[in-house]
Amino acid sequence: MKHSSHYALSHVTESFLLMGTTVTFQVVGHKPIHDIQKSIQRALTAMTAVEQICSRFDESSALNQLCQQPGKKVAVSPILFHVLRMSCELASITNGVFDPTVGSQLEQLGFNQHYLTGQIVHAHPQSYDEGASYRDITLFEDDLSVCLNKPMQLDLGGIAKGLAIDLAAKELAEYEGFAINAGGDIYVFGIDPQGDAWTIGIENPLSPHALIGTVQVTNMAICTSGSYKRKSPRNPLVHHLYNPLTAQVATGLLSCTVMAPLAVVADSHATAAFLLGPQDGLTFLTDMGFAGLFITEHMERLLTPLMPIKEYLP
Structure with missing residues (x-):
């Protein structure tokens, strides 16, 4: 899969700390380096938005705001609704082995610190229902609302990073090639710097x-x-x-x-x-x-x- 062109391709690599890990962008394209860097910033912004919505480690995240309102029907962003719907579908397929309601159990195991900052999380509701599972999440497709029928702490760590990568990829789709590496979770498109x-x-x-x-x-x-x-x-x-x-x-x-x-x-x-x-x-x-x-x-x-x-x- 060699790529031939009369014009030299630019190759830009930039790394950032995000989502508890290092995120590296490599972009290959004919545009000036400055334009590529601006596109990388847009991709970074897209990933940051997902983190701000879905993070269990941010007390003000939309995810934690939802968890603080058990029993209520809460309007959520399209991103949070999409991630919760995918999580519940996968939970159903695996008969509950994959379950987004395990946040409280993870906290009890010691996973209550932000992976980069070490900050302790105090975002959880005052009490959990030990029997809460994905079956206690009601999704309202018509108005993108969610009701958590029991007190629970959601954890979307097994899925949100992937969505963040996909949204970042959309911002880079105009280029001949790019790679996004978020702590070993990778998406590649088009050609690498050698044209392969x-x-x-x-x-x-x-x-x-x-x-x-x-x-x-x-x-x-x-x-x-x-x-x-x-x-x-x-x-x-x-x-x-x-x-x-x-x-x-x-x-x-x-x-x-x-x-x-x-x-x-x-x-x-x-x-x-x-x-x-x-x-x-x-x-x-x-x-x-x-x-x-x-x-x-x-x-x-x-x-x-x-x-x-x-x-x-x-």
Whole structure:
């Protein structure tokens, strides 16, 4: 997939701290560098808006404002409604293994600090209903309203970052190529700086600065959920991928990588497949028609039939 042109392509790379991680934009295009930088700022603004709406760690976020009004029908933004609807659909498909109502359980495990600032969250309602689940969320499509039928703390960490990446990608769609990398959740489009499809590395979960393999793709999202990515400040053996059906963090896998045309889909399905475990997760992704790679706790590699690993690295 070589790209030929009589004009030199500009290549701009910029990084920012956002959504609890480092977000890096690479843009390849014929426009002046100044114009590309302005487009990156628009993409950054789109991602920031999602964080301000969906963050569990911001007391003033729309998400936390909703959680402080259990039993009431609350009008929400299109972004929050869309994320909640997708979360509830995935919760239904997985019979509640993926559930956006696990915020209180995550707080009790020690995940009540902002990942970048360390600030303690005090945004939750005064009491939780221990039996609250996604089934207690009522969505009103006609006027984009939501009612939380029981007191609960929502957590959209398994899906909001993917949506943020997709909205940022829309701001960069005019360029010949770009890559957005938000802490290992990646979307690539068009060509890389050499005029080829993008080569994406998949992290080794036991040595995250090393790679376990690469794939060469374009117009595709690649997102990874891993037990190595977020550890509880209270207990380094506890990670953030919590299964509400077992009331424990998920076991059996070190990481799950999913490829899909949209980052919001790849992000959420990587989380869901990780929570389902090696065999059920593999069946889930295969049935859904997604490419996926699992790394088990014994460093075994399990692939769905569509996963196009270019090469394995030692």
